[in-house]
Amino acid sequence: MKAIVCVKQVPDTSGKVAVKPDGTLDRASMATITNPDDLAALEAALRLKDATGCEVDVVTMGPPPAEGMLRECIARGADKAYLISGREFGGSDTFATSQIVAAGINVIGIGPEDVVFCGRQAIDGDTAQVGPQIAEKLHLPQVSYVADIQKEGNSLTVKRMLEDGYMMVKVQTPCLLTCIKELNEPRYMSVNGIFECYDNEKHPMIVLDYAALKDDPLIEVDTIGLKGSPTNVFKSFTPPQKGAGMMLTGDAPAADLAGILAKKHII
Numbered sequence: 001m002k003a004i005v006c007v008k009q010v011p012d013t014s015g016k017v018a019v020k021p022d023g024t025l026d027r028a029s030m031a032t033i034t035n036p037d038d039l040a041a042l043e044a045a046l047r048l049k050d051a052t053g054c055e056v057d058v059v060t061m062g063p064p065p066a067e068g069m070l071r072e073c074i075a076r077g078a079d080k081a082y083l084i085s086g087r088e089f090g091g092s093d094t095f096a097t098s099q100i101v102a103a104g105i106n107v108i109g110i111g112p113e114d115v116v117f118c119g120r121q122a123i124d125g126d127t128a129q130v131g132p133q134i135a136e137k138l139h140l141p142q143v144s145y146v147a148d149i150q151k152e153g154n155s156l157t158v159k160r161m162l163e164d165g166y167m168m169v170k171v172q173t174p175c176l177l178t179c180i181k182e183l184n185e186p187r188y189m190s191v192n193g194i195f196e197c198y199d200n201e202k203h204p205m206i207v208l209d210y211a212a213l214k215d216d217p218l219i220e221v222d223t224i225g226l227k228g229s230p231t232n233v234f235k236s237f238t239p240p241q242k243g244a245g246m247m248l249t250g251d252a253p254a255a256d257l258a259g260i261l262a263k264k265h266i267i
């Protein structure tokens with residue numbers, strides 16, 4: 001049994017968000033982090049490893065520097081890292097990204113007891129489309145918004161968060177789960193892990209380039225990269241800052257609020 005975790009390196013948007021004059025994100029000038037939902041997905045996979053001894057593989061599609069993020073995943077406890085990288089993959093939208101990551105997962109191989117973990121959403125693209133699209137392309141059952149996981153033999157019972165409650169879902173493996181950051185508290189990298197994660201003999205970085213994926217039926221020139229992307233970013237912009245809020249700390253905040261709104265002729 002193994003767990004395959006899809007992780008994405010994203011710009012750290014807690015700092016200043018840099019936008020280029022053409023409206024695209026200036027990724028080069030921003031620090032990068034592992035997407036927060038993906039850390040929850042990795043932690044869930046590592047807990048499965050703690051409980052069952054399964055292998056945990058991490059996979060990302062990204063530029064060569066994304067290797068650093070994968071090494072950090074190894075320092076947290078992952079066993080193998082796959083970096084899907086190549087010029088041919090550049091400019092991919094969510095359709096093409098999921099096509100390529102799914103082909104990468106086919107190369108890794110999915111067994112009958114395996115579970116693919118994704119984050120629910122990446123904090124830069126923010127579409128929450130890639131996980132469900134990977135499941136579709138691999139013909140796997142999927143459960144999204146997962147907040148708890150129990151494994152019983154070849155099936156998982158998962159708690160799926162809804163806006164105003166939750167749903168318990170039983171799903172057979174192999175399957176794909178998209179995880180939310182409320183699922184768990186990701187563990188820190190261990191000191192040993194930090195020392196070992198750059199040991200190339202113990203943890204080689206397995207790079208999957210175009211040549212490694214091209215024989216997968218999902219990979220065609222018109223299904224990957226900019227050419228294979230049916231969507232285009234029309235415009236992107238930084239929303240204007242909201243004004244500072246006002247705290248109503250008196251004994252009768254509702255009456256105070258009504259007074260303020262009346263003064264502004266809103267009510």
Ligand SMILES: Cc1cc2nc3c(=O)[nH]c(=O)nc-3n(C[C@H](O)[C@H](O)[C@H](O)COP(=O)(O)OP(=O)(O)OC[C@H]3O[C@@H](n4cnc5c(N)ncnc54)[C@H](O)[C@@H]3O)c2cc1C
Pocket residue numbers: 006007008035037038059060061062090091092093094095097098101117118119120121122123124125126127128129130131226231232233
């Ligand atoms: C309309 C549109 C056009 C775009 N055009 C371009 C473009 O021209 N050039 C460009 O560089 N980008 C482009 N992007 C961004 C690119 O499509 C996204 O970065 C990528 O498809 C992931 O989508 P997302 O960030 O919304 O991920 P989400 O769907 O929100 O991510 C969900 C989960 O999927 C997994 N995942 C997502 N991306 C990866 C990955 N790369 N590797 C491994 N796992 C992953 C993670 O587990 C993640 O938590 C475009 C996006 C959109 C919406």
